[in-house]
Amino acid sequence: MKEEVPVVDFAPFLAPDSTEAIAEKRKALLQEISKACEEWGFFQVINHGMNWDLVQKTFRKSQEFFWLPLEDKLKAQPAPGSSPYPTGFNNKNRSQGVQDKKELLFFFTDESSTDASKHAYSQYNIWPDRPLHFRSVVEEYIQHAERTMKCVMAIVSESLGLPSNFLANISQEKLNMFMMHYYPQCIAENDRQGLGYHRDGGIITMVAQDGVEGYQVLKGDKWVTIKPIEGALTFNVSDCLQVWTNGRYKSVLHRVRNHKTHERFSFAFETTPSLHAQMAPLPQFTTDIGKPPEYRPFEYMEYLMIRLKNKSLLPNQKEGGLEDFAV
Numbered sequence: 125m126k127e128e129v130p131v132v133d134f135a136p137f138l139a140p141d142s143t144e145a146i147a148e149k150r151k152a153l154l155q156e157i158s159k160a161c162e163e164w165g166f167f168q169v170i171n172h173g174m175n176w177d178l179v180q181k182t183f184r185k186s187q188e189f190f191w192l193p194l195e196d197k198l199k200a201q202p203a204p205g206s207s208p209y210p211t212g213f214n215n216k217n218r219s220q221g222v223q224d225k226k227e228l229l230f231f232f233t234d235e236s237s238t239d240a241s242k243h244a245y246s247q248y249n250i251w252p253d254r255p256l257h258f259r260s261v262v263e264e265y266i267q268h269a270e271r272t273m274k275c276v277m278a279i280v281s282e283s284l285g286l287p288s289n290f291l292a293n294i295s296q297e298k299l300n301m302f303m304m305h306y307y308p309q310c311i312a313e314n315d316r317q318g319l320g321y322h323r324d325g326g327i328i329t330m331v332a333q334d335g336v337e338g339y340q341v342l343k344g345d346k347w348v349t350i351k352p353i354e355g356a357l358t359f360n361v362s363d364c365l366q367v368w369t370n371g372r373y374k375s376v377l378h379r380v381r382n383h384k385t386h387e388r389f390s391f392a393f394e395t396t397p398s399l400h401a402q403m404a405p406l407p408q409f410t411t412d413i414g415k416p417p418e419y420r421p422f423e424y425m426e427y428l429m430i431r432l433k434n435k436s437l438l439p440n441q442k443e444g445g446l447e448d449f450a451v
C-alpha cells in the first residue's frame with residue numbers, strides 16, 4: 125500500500141458544543157495527531173477553520189507579484205546593509221550549497237508582544253508597491269494564519285497530554301515568519317531542486333499549497349509527495365518542538381521539487397520562539413519519565429545563525445543543524 129501523510133479532520137474541534145460523542149471523537153483525533161507527529165512529523169488538516177476564499181485571494185496576489193518582471197521584484201530587496209535579516213524578495217537561496225530554483229518573499233510578523241521594542245522585527249519588512257492591495261491582502265492572511273496556528277498549537281499541546289495553553293505559554297514571546305514561495309516550471313529532470321531538503325527551524329509550520337505537486341517528506345528512505353488537497357493545510361513539527369519533546373515529536377526532512385509542466389505557488393507560516401529564548405528538552409520528556417536529554421541548553425539565536433549560514437554555503441561545506449546541540 126502506498127503510504128500517505130495522515131489527513132486529519134478538525135471539524136470536531138470546531139464544533140461549538142461538546143457532547144459526549146464529540147469528546148470521544150476529539151480524543152481519537154488527538155491520538156491520530158500524536159501518531160502522525162511521532163511517525164511522520166507531518167499531517168494535513170481539513171476543516172481547519174481558515175477562510176479558503178482568503179487563501180485563494182492571497183494566491184492570486186502572489187501570482188500577480190511573481191509574474192512581474194524580475195527588475196520590479198528586485199525592488200523588494202533590502203538595500204545593502206539596511207536589514208540584518210533576509211526580509212523581502214530573494215532568488216539566491218541555496219540548499220546543500222546548490223542554488224534553489226525558487227523565488228521568495230519573506231516577512232516577519234510580530235505576534236501580540238507586550239514589549240514592542242523587543243519585537244520590532246516587522247520593521248524590516250519590505251512591502252512591494254505592486255500589485256495593488258498586496259499588503260492589505262497578505263496582512264489579512266497573516267492575521268487568520270496566526271489564529272489558526274494558535275488553535276493548532278493548543279491541539280498539539282493536548283496531543284502530548286499537556287494543557288492546551290502549554291505551547292502558547294512555554295515561549296510567550298513569539299516571532300512568526302511568513303514566506304511566499306514561487307517555484308517556476310522546470311523541464312530538465314536533473315535541475316528540479318525548488319527547495320533542497322531541510323528541517324524547519326521553528327515550532328510548527330503551516331503550509332498552504334496551490335494544486336501543483338512538488339512538496340515531499342522523507343519517510344524512511346523514500347520521498348513521499350504531500351498531495352495537494354483542495355481546502356487542506358499542511359502542518360509539520362519543526363526543530364523547537366523536537367527539542368522540547370526530547371525527540372518524541374520529529375522534525376522531519378522535506379523538500380520541494382519543481383514541476384515539469386506547471387509553476388507552483390505556496391505559503392509557509394512558521395511560528396518560532398523569540399530570538400533570545402532559552403531552548404532545552406522539557407522535564408516532562410526527560411527527568412519526569414527517566415530519559416536523558418538529547419540536547420544541551422542553547423539560545424535560540426545561536427541556532428538561527430547556523431541556519432542562516434546554511435543558505436549561502438558552497439557545495440563542499442557542511443551544513444549545521446540541531447546535531448550541533450546534541451549531547
Ligand SMILES: O=C(O)CCC(=O)C(=O)O
Binds near residue numbers: 319333339380390
Ligand atoms: O513550498 C512548500 O510547499 C514548502 C516550503 C517549505 O518547506 C518551507 O518554507 O520551509
Ligand SMILES: [Fe+2]
Binds near residue numbers: 322323324329378
Ligand atoms: Fe520547510
